[in-house]
Amino acid sequence: MQLVANYEVKTECSIVDDDLILRINHPKCLYRARIKNIPRTVYTTPFLLSLHLYFEAPSLTDAREVADSHLVDCMNMLAFTTGSRFQRHRIRQIVEINPGAPMTNVLMWSDDIEFEDPQPFLDQNIARSIERLSEFDVPPAIRRAMRWYRLGVNSRNPDDQFTNFWFALEIVAEFQKSTEKVPDACPTCRSPLYCETCKTHPTHRPYAKQAIRELLKAVDKDCDDATIDRLDKTRNSLMHGATLKEIEDSLPEPHEEIVDVLGRLLWRALVHEFPRDMFDGKLAMGAPSTYVHRTMHAVAHIQTVVYRDADGDLDLSFKGTTSSIVPFGPPQSARPFMIRMTVEQHKRLARLGYAKGDQSEMCLRVFQKSQEQDGQVYALVLATDMALITGALKRNEAGGWQDLFREIMAQATSA
Numbered sequence: 143m144q145l146v147a148n149y150e151v152k153t154e155c156s157i158v159d160d161d162l163i164l165r166i167n168h169p170k171c172l173y174r175a176r177i178k179n180i181p182r183t184v185y186t187t188p189f190l191l192s193l194h195l196y197f198e199a200p201s202l203t204d205a206r207e208v209a210d211s212h213l214v215d216c217m218n219m220l221a222f223t224t225g226s227r228f229q230r231h232r233i234r235q236i237v238e239i240n241p242g243a244p245m246t247n248v249l250m251w252s253d254d255i256e257f258e259d260p261q262p263f264l265d266q267n268i269a270r271s272i273e274r275l276s277e278f279d280v281p282p283a284i285r286r287a288m289r290w291y292r293l294g295v296n297s298r299n300p301d302d303q304f305t306n307f308w309f310a311l312e313i314v315a316e317f318q319k320s321t322e323k324v325p326d327a328c329p330t331c332r333s334p335l336y337c338e339t340c341k342t343h344p345t346h347r348p349y350a351k352q353a354i355r356e357l358l359k360a361v362d363k364d365c366d367d368a369t370i371d372r373l374d375k376t377r378n379s380l381m382h383g384a385t386l387k388e389i390e391d392s393l394p395e396p397h398e399e400i401v402d403v404l405g406r407l408l409w410r411a412l413v414h415e416f417p418r419d420m421f422d423g424k425l426a427m428g429a430p431s432t433y434v435h436r437t438m439h440a441v442a443h444i445q446t447v448v449y450r451d452a453d454g455d456l457d458l459s460f461k462g463t464t465s466s467i468v469p470f471g472p473p474q475s476a477r478p479f480m481i482r483m484t485v486e487q488h489k490r491l492a493r494l495g496y497a498k499g500d501q502s503e504m505c506l507r508v509f510q511k512s513q514e515q516d517g518q519v520y521a522l523v524l525a526t527d528m529a530l531i532t533g534a535l536k537r538n539e540a541g542g543w544q545d546l547f548r549e550i551m552a553q554a555t556s557a
Contacts, residue, residue, distance in 0.1 A: 144198055144239040147209040148458040150180065151191040151217065155226035163453070166216065173197040173212040176455060190231055194458060196239075202247055202443075205236045237448055237456055245445040252440035252465040262477040262525075267426035274420060283317040284415045286310075291408060298435050300398045301386050307404045308377050314411045315353040327352075361410040369403065376400050398434045405433040440467050471507050476525035481508075483550045488512060488519040494543050504530060505543050 157164055157179045166175040176194040195216070199208040210230075217228040238247040280288070287310040294306030323345035325334035334343045351374065358365045358373075372393070379389045390397035409429055413421070442465045451457045483491070488509070495506030504527050512521035523531070531547045 143201060143205075144196070145202070145205050145209070145236055146239060146456055146458070147195045147197070147205070147213070147236045148234040149193045149195060149209075149213055150231040150234065151193050152188050152229045152231040153191055153220075153226055154189075155220075155224050155228075156189060156191070166219075168212075173216070175216050188231070194455065202236070202238060202249065205249070206233070209233075209236060235458055235460065237458065239456065244447065246448045248444050248446055248448065250442045250444060250460070250463070250465045252442070252467045258437075259474045262475065263428055265426075268428075271425045271427060274425060275416060278416055278420065280415070281317065283313055284412070287313040287317075288412060291412060294405065294408075295430075295433060300401045300434050301380060303401045303433055304376065304386070304404055305380055307401070307408050311354060311357070311404070311408050311411060312350060314408075314415065315357045316350065317415075318357055319353040357411055358407055361414045362407055365407060372400065373404055373407075401434055402432050438467070440465060471524045472526050474525055478525055479523045479528045481521050481523055481550055482554065483512075483519050483521065485514065485517070485519060487546060487550060488514070488521075490546055491521075494546065499543075500541060501530070501543055 157177065160179045160181050162178075164175075164177040166177070168174065174196045176196070178192045180190045180192050182189055193213070193216070195209055195212055197209060197212050199205040213230060217230070220226070220228045233251050235251065236249040240246055290306050290310035290313065294303045294310065297303045297306060325343040325345050327333065328335055336343055354374075355370050358370055375392065376386070376389065380386070386393070386397050386400070393400050406429065444463075446463070449457045491505055491509045491512075495502055495509045507527060508521050508523055511523070512519050514520075531551075534541075534544050535548055535551060
C-alpha cells in the first residue's frame with residue numbers, strides 16, 4: 143500500500159527560499175521526502191518545516207509506525223549533514239495513494255493541546271522543604287547526579303530518560319563505592335573465585351556494576367537480583383544502539399515501565415545521600431506516578447477526495463477540514479475547589495447549564511464534575527470558574543446562576 147504522511151518538523155535550519163521545495167529520494171526506495179518552509183508571521187509561534195513522506199506499508203493500521211521510522215532516519219541524516227536540530231513537532235495526516243479511486247482513505251490527527259495544564263503542587267511546604275534540604279552541603283558528585291536526574295525527568299523520549307537516569311545512578315554509586323577490595327565473582331553463581339596456584343581469592347576494587355548493585359540493594363530492600371539484572375541488560379542494550387521498543391520482548395509490559403523502575407530507585411538513592419535526621423516527617427516531597435510523558439491524540443479515519451498539486455503530489459493542505467480535541471475548560475494553573483450543594487440545587491444547576499444564557503458553559507462544567515453522596519452533591523470547580531463565581535458574588539451581581547451559587551456559598555459559610 144502506497145501512502146504519504148504529512149509531518150511538521152521543528153528546526154533551527156530553514157530552506158534558503160520559501161518557494162523552494164527540496165526532495166530527498168532514498169537510494170533503496172524506502173521513502174521519498176518533500177520538504178518546504180512554513181513561513182510564519184509572528185515570533186510567538188515556532189518555525190516549522192513541512193515534510194511530506196511518501197512510503198509503503200502493509201496497511202493503514204501499520205502506517206504510523208512505518209512512517210515514524212522513516213521520519214527518524216530522514217531527520218538523523220538532516221541533523222548529520224547540517225549540525226542543526228530536527229525534531230518532530232506533530233503529524234497531520236496519513237493519506238492512502240490510490241490513483242483512479244474517487245475517494246481516498248485519510249487518517250487525520252487532531253490539533254494537539256500543545257501545553258497541558260500543570261500539576262498544582264507547589265506550595266509553602268515545598269518551599270520550606272527546599273530550604274531545609276539546602277542546609278546540607280551537597281557534595282559536587284551528588285549535585286551532578288541531581289542534574290542528570292532533572293534532565294531525565296525533562297526528557298520526552300523514554301530511551302533518553304533511562305540513559306540520563308543511569309548516568310545519575312552511576313555517579314552516585316561511584317561516589318559511594320567502598321575502597322575495600324572484594325573477591326572476583328563467578329559469572330554464573332557469583333561465588334568468590336579461588337586461584338589454585340596462588341592459593342588465594344583474587345580481589346579488586348568494586349566494579350561500577352557491583353557498586354550499582356550494592357547501592358540499589360541498600361536504598362531499596364525489595365530490589366531483587368532479577369530487577370537489577372533487567373536494568374543492567376536494558377542499559378547495555380541502549381548503550382549498544384538498541385531502543386526500548388526493540389528490546390520490549392525482554393521487558394515487562396508496557397516496556398516503558400522500566401524507566402519508572404529506574405527513576406524511582408534513583409530518587410531513593412539521591413534521598414539516601416542527605417542526612418537521615420532531615421527526614422523527620424516534616425519535609426514535603428513528591429514523586430510522579432510515572433516519569434514517562436504521554437500525550438493524548440484524537441485520530442479521525444475519513445474518506446474524502448484528495449487532489450494533486452501542480453507538481454503531481456497530493457495536496458495535503460486539507461483547507462476547511464480540521465480535527466481537534468475540545469478541552470474540558472480554559473487553561474488552569476491553580477488548584478480546583480470542592481463545593482457541596484443539595485440535590486435540588488444540583489437540578490437547578492443542570493437547567494442553567496443546558497439553557498442558553500450567561501455562563502451556561504461554566505454551569506455545565508460544574509454540573510458534569512459532580513457526584514451525589516449521602517443525599518448531598520459534591521462538585522469540583524475549576525480555579526478559573528471559582529474566580530468568576532466569587533468575583534460576581536463580591537460585586538453583588540444578580541442573575542440565575544449568581545443567585546444559585548450565592549445560596550451554595552452561604553450554606554458552606556454557615557456549616
